[in-house]
Amino acid sequence: MNSNKRVAFYTLGCKVNHYETESIKNKLLKEGYEEVQFDEEADFYIVNSCTVTSVADRKTRNILRRTKKLNKSAKVIVTGCYAQTNEKDLLKIEEVDYVVGNSNKGEVAEIILNIDKNEEQHNYVLNIFDDSKYRELQFSTFREMSRAYIKIQDGCNNFCSYCKIPFGRGKSRSREFENIILEANKLSEEGYKEIILIGINLGDYGKDLKEDVDFEDLLEALVKINGIERIRIGSVYPDRITDRFIEIMKNNKKMMPHLHISLQSCDDEILKKMKRNYGSNLIKERLTKLKENIKYMEYTADVIVGFPGETDKMYQNTKEIIEEIGFSSLHVFPYSERENTLAATYKDKVDSKEKKLRVGDLEKESKRLGEDIRNKYIGKKLTVLIEEKKSDGFFYGYSENYLRVKLLGDNLKVNDEVQVIIKGLEKGLLISGY
The missing domain is CATH 3.80.30.20 (tm_1862 like domain)
Incomplete structure (x- = not known):
């Protein structure tokens, strides 16, 4: 177990990337690693990159250059779509230790667990078009x-x-x-x-x-x-x-x-x-x-x-x-x-x-x-799944048609599904009269 090792994650881009980061995270947590925030000192920084726009590329590079300011000896691993398409550019960034393509993304945890054996290899990018079957992710929650x-x-x-x-x-x-x-x-x-x-x-x-x-x-x-x-x-x-x-x-x-x-x-x-x-x-x-x-x-x-x-x-x-x-x-x-x-x-x-x-x-x-x-929903009845209660005392959730609703009521709790009458609109939020 690696109870003394700290790992931080930063995910850019789509929900698929976030889903895949969770798989890596869950594997490492199971091995005893401790998750810390990305602006805290860590032993490993994992950046799951996006390349949908040039802005996403630039964000990835900027984040990578911040990684070793708190711990110069930390290991930095970049994975995701930008890693898959531009591994040579990323390997030129001084802070980057390992580049892992999308084909190998499921093995990021193993690379970290065997870090002492991997010192000679820093590029884990394969031809993504060779992947013919969906790769099942372990602990993909x-x-x-x-x-x-x-x-x-x-x-x-x-x-x-x-x-x-x-x-x-x-x-x-x-x-x-x-x-x-x-x-x-x-x-x-x-x-x-x-x-x-x-x-x-x-x-x-x-x-x-x-x-x-x-x-x-x-x-x-x-x-x-x-x-x-x-x-x-x-x-x-x-x-x-x-x-x-x-x-x-x-x-x-x-x-x-x-x-x-x-x-x-x-x-x-x-x-x-x-x-x-x-x-x-x-x-x-x-x-x-x-x-x-x-x-x-x-x-x-x-x-x-x-x-x-x-x-x-x-x-x-x-x-x-x-x-x-x-x-x-x-x-x-x-x-x-x-x-x-x-x-x-x-x-x-x-x-x-x-x-x-x-x-x-x-x-x-x-x-x-x-x-x-x-x-047009003022006066109408919508069903809301409550997602959170904020410090202002109000509950917040989304209607069935994905409109954000703010509500106040007795005996409510997170994950309740409730029917509400919409009474008004405030800063883009529907206000209910539950």
Whole structure:
């Protein structure tokens, strides 16, 4: 046991990365390591990196350069997508001792446990495209408040023109159906009422498995698990919203009426240049049909502005469709050029000042749309899963359609699911009259 060894973790990027960090952490804690905060002195600093944008790359490098200020003899391990795609750049950073790619991420704990034997090897990066099967993670548990995450898939086969992630994550690989069901049952036994399915491209689930199963089959199995009352989907492409998917959402109360849409643009020419497999008509038709079929259905989305060749008219096309559909919140990103992607070769780059203006404009529109959507629930009854009680005495949680609610009431506790009447709106939060 290593009860005297201290380890600190820093995770950037998506929920999949956070899920994988938890696996590494749980292995080391089981071996007797003590977790400390990242700004405290530690023997090992583990950074799980992201490379979705150039900002994510820069954050990773800045964090790595901070690691040895408290302990010069500490060992620094960087893993994740940036480690997978740019290991040579990372090995040039003085503070970095080990670079571990995504293929070997599950072995980070073993590398640390055998650190004395590994002094000669510092690069643990393999060709991610050689990975043909999903790698099951030991102790892969990730909880957040009253919710728990289940990773069902890794990798992506789409190769959108702007995206570096396939080079960091490899081909789409699905987790075995039975292992997902086992984990969901385990979470139910632990008292978790809400699960969130995560992956790099969830809609591809099952396509690589020998069993004849797909994403909808998995959803139909999960809704049958006793104790699990809420099922959320991390992110979905518009073209993956099939009629069968809509029927499952419509006919199962456990399926929460909220989706995070990987939208990126609503302009046909830009979508084509992005190598997305859908156009604006499909976006409108699918998202409208879902809203027409499911009570209180709401959307959040990711949007990229300032893609090469995006004119003001094209940007306005995206904005108009977003206004038409209505989104409770948007994550707006300025286009970020990534090396080795097709879009990096495109001409007609959009000026950085113009990109910044479009980001600000769309974020302003997102706030307005979000307020309009929240206002329409005043006087309505929503179901809230309580996630925390803050020092102000109020309880906080999310409604079934993923709107944050603030409530006060007697005999309430964390992980209660309660019905509330919405009385008003305060700083973007719905206020209940429980």
